[in-house]
Amino acid sequence: MEENLIIKFFDENIILRDEDDSDNFNQQIIESQYYTFLLDELKHDFKIICLTETWGKCGKTNAEFELINYKSVHQPRNFGIGGGVSIFIHNSINYSLRNDLCVNEIDCESLCIELKNKNTKNIIVNATYRPPSGNLKKYKTHLKSFITAINKTRDHVFLAGDLNIDLKKHASNNNVKNFINTLLQNNLIPTINKPTRVTNNSSTLLDNIITNNFHNNRLNTGIIKTDFSDHFPTFLVTNNIINNNIPSKTTIFRRQINENSVKQFQNLLRNNVDWNLILQSNDANNSYDLFLNQFCKQYETAFPEKQIIVNTKTVRTPWMSNGLLKSSKRKQKFFFINAGPNLASKIPLNSTSFESYLKNYDKVMDEPNLKLIELRTAFYNLKNNKSAGFNKINVNVVKSVYHIIEPLLFHIFNLSFKTGIVPEKLKIARITPVFKTGDDSIISNYRPISILPCFS
Numbered sequence: 127m128e129e130n131l132i133i134k135f136f137d138e139n140i141i142l143r144d145e146d147d148s149d150n151f152n153q154q155i156i157e158s159q160y161y162t163f164l165l166d167e168l169k170h171d172f173k174i175i176c177l178t179e180t181w182g183k184c185g186k187t188n189a190e191f192e193l194i195n196y197k198s199v200h201q202p203r204n205f206g207i208g209g210g211v212s213i214f215i216h217n218s219i220n221y222s223l224r225n226d227l228c229v230n231e232i233d234c235e236s237l238c239i240e241l242k243n244k245n246t247k248n249i250i251v252n253a254t255y256r257p258p259s260g261n262l263k264k265y266k267t268h269l270k271s272f273i274t275a276i277n278k279t280r281d282h283v284f285l286a287g288d289l290n291i292d293l294k295k296h297a298s299n300n301n302v303k304n305f306i307n308t309l310l311q312n313n314l315i316p317t318i319n320k321p322t323r324v325t326n327n328s329s330t331l332l333d334n335i336i337t338n339n340f341h342n343n344r345l346n347t348g349i350i351k352t353d354f355s356d357h358f359p360t361f362l363v364t365n366n367i368i369n370n371n372i373p374s375k376t377t378i379f380r381r382q383i384n385e386n387s388v389k390q391f392q393n394l395l396r397n398n399v400d401w402n403l404i405l406q407s408n409d410a411n412n413s414y415d416l417f418l419n420q421f422c423k424q425y426e427t428a429f430p431e432k433q434i435i436v437n438t439k440t441v442r443t444p445w446m447s448n449g450l451l452k453s454s455k456r457k458q459k460f461f462f463i464n465a466g467p468n469l470a471s472k473i474p475l476n477s478t479s480f481e482s483y484l485k486n487y488d489k490v491m492d493e494p495n496l497k498l499i500e501l502r503t504a505f506y507n508l509k510n511n512k513s514a515g516f517n518k519i520n521v522n523v524v525k526s527v528y529h530i531i532e533p534l535l536f537h538i539f540n541l542s543f544k545t546g547i548v549p550e551k552l553k554i555a556r557i558t559p560v561f562k563t564g565d566d567s568i569i570s571n572y573r574p575i576s577i578l579p580c581f582s
Contacts, residue, residue, distance in 0.1 A: 171195070171216060172216070172361075173215075173216045173218070173219055174213065174214070174215060174216070174219070174251055174284075175193070175196070175213070175214040176211070176212070176213050176214075176251070176253035176286040176287075177211065177212040177213075177214070177253070178210075178211050178235075178253065178254075178255040178287065178288040179208065179209060179210060179255060179288070180200065180202070180209075180210035180211065180212050181207070181208055181209070181210055182200055182201075182202030182203070182210040182212070193214050195216060195217050196214040196215060196216055196217065197214070197215045197216075197217060197221075198212060198213065198214045198215070199212065199213045199215070199223055199237060199239060200212045200237075201228060201230060201235065201237040203230065203235065204230050205231075205232060206232075208257075209235055209255060209257065210235070210255075211235050211236070211237040211253045211254065211255050212237070212253065213237055213239055213251060213253050215239065219241060220241070220242060221239045221240060221241050221242075222239065222240050222242070223238075223239055223240075224238040224239060224240050224250065226275070227250070227252065227272055227275060227276075229268050229272075231264075231268070232257070232260065233256065233257070233260040233261045233264040233265050233268070234254070234255075234256060234260065234264065234265045234268040234269075235254065235255040235256075236252055236253070236254040236255075236268065236272065236287075237252070237253045237254075238250060238251065238252045238253075238272075239251050240281070247280060247281050247282050248279070248281045248282070249281060249282045249283075249284065250276055250281050250282070250283045250284070251284050251286070252272065252283065252284070252285040252286070252287070253286055253287065254285055254286070254287035254288075254289070255287060255288050256287070256288070256289050256290050256291070257290065258290045260290070262291070262301055262305070265289075266304075266305065266308060269308070270308070272285075273312045273314070277312065282337070282338060282339045283314065283336070283337055283338050283339070284335060284336075284337050284339070284362065284364075285314070285334075285335070285336040285337070286334075286335045286336075286360070286362075287333065287334065287336075288332060288333050288357065289332060289333065289334060290332050291305055291332065292330040292331055292332055293306065293316055293319075293331045293334065294321065294329075294330060294331045309336060312338075313338045314336050314337065314338050315336065315337065315338075315340050316334040316335075316336050317334065317335050317336065317337060317340070317345070317347040317362055318331065318333065318334045318335060318347055318348075318349065318360050319331070320349055322334075322349060322357055322358045322360060323356055323357050323358070324358075325356070332357065333357055333358075333360055334360065335347060335360055335361075335362045337362070337364075339364065345362070345363070345364050346362070346363040347360065347361065347362045347363070348360070348361055349361075378433075378434050379431040379432065379433055379434070380431065380432060380434050381429040381430070381431055381432070381520070382429065382430075382432060383429055383520060383522070383523060387428050387429055388428075388523065388526050388527075390427075390428045391424060391425065391427075391428035391429065391523065391526075391527060392526070392527055392530060394424040394427060394428055395421075395424055395527055395530045395531065396530060398424060399420045399424065401417075401420075401533075401534055403416055404416045404417050404534050404537065404538070405533070405534070405537055407541075408541065409541070409545075410538060410541040410542045410545055410547045410548070410549050411547060411549050411550055413537065413538045413541055413549075414538050414549035414551060414552065414581075415549070415551065417531075417534050417535075417538060418517070418551055418581075421519075421531070422517060422519070425519060425523070429520075429523070495543060496536070496539055496540055496543055498532070498536055501532070501535060501536055501539065502528075502532065505524070505525065505528050505535075506525065506528070508521050508524075508525070508580060509521070510522055510525075512580060513556075513558075513577045514556075514577075514579075514580070515554070515555070515556055515577055515578055515579030515580065515582070516554050516555070516556045516579065517579055519579065519580060519581075521580045524580050524581075535581070551579075552578070552579065552581060552582045553578075553582075554578075554579070555576035555577060555578050556576070556577045557574045557575070557576055557577075558574070558575045558577060559572035559573070559574055559575075560572060560573055560574075560575050
């Protein structure tokens, strides 16, 4: 199931308002371009975005406060000024508003939506705000009512909120301790454990994402450091939110190998190529280069790569920008490219020539020892699922045309035996890192596997 991300923004310092015109909605509400900018920087399509203290006004339109690719639900405060909560839902997600769970009172503001899952539990997302001056006891009463309702349906819950309860004081403050105990007694845990508001004189953990889905071993949470607000945004990555409308897609390239295309390839090798230059050459490198060039040319004609769009379940974590992704790939590439030279550099120098280990080497293989039956047996014994080398030639295709290219390969390999020269392109390997054990983010926990061309 595809991973998705819930993010909670907290906003106090970027409210735009005109003290002389408190009814001006366009100045009081937080402008959406701030969030558009932040989302662009993070390079991630967040599935759910919760906002608090939006300063919306009852009876006023929210058209000025929308995000591209998102639907939205807004609950402005129906008393006084300030407050307000909003939820933005990615267009790929179906949802319904849970009015029965929403609260709009001076001590608690909660906006709730439900995400329908066909094959697993539904998900309740609760964007909640408790004003610093709000009565904590009354807020807990609303929270218990919410918990009682969701316990009946046993739904998954993600409560994202600016609680204004410093959970760092759980050991010294009885109110905080009792609040946490209420959560734990109802199988709910806070997932953020680092300060979300930091000043020159203090650091407090006021904002959190609370869930009963902590058994999910792919649950990741964190804080995004930004100066957009004096509260840091928090995020939670999970694999429980389903794209009900639009599956993620990616483009791949694939060759269409079937009975008709194989027959076409056989005809091309028989009728479109003059192989005499290869058979007349006495240079192993030159012979193999001529052979491989013609073989690959006809291979591309018979089996051209076609672009195919497929569903994908790949997710990028919110902190993985395009730059970091490129750097990571480059680091892995350099690691495995340099693995051979690094190992070779550790071999102690030896002044002894390799020739001293050979006796009568000038008389070795005066006559080619390779027999046709040996070559044929070796090719037909290749595993059908053998991975393709750097030239991406399919082993099954090679087997299907082996009877055509057998004289060419026999000539090339005999030249190699006679001259003692292995064609350079037979030595090119595709290096694939295979995970061994331990932390999969550490490159040294992978071992490089060399995949040679099937002709090798």
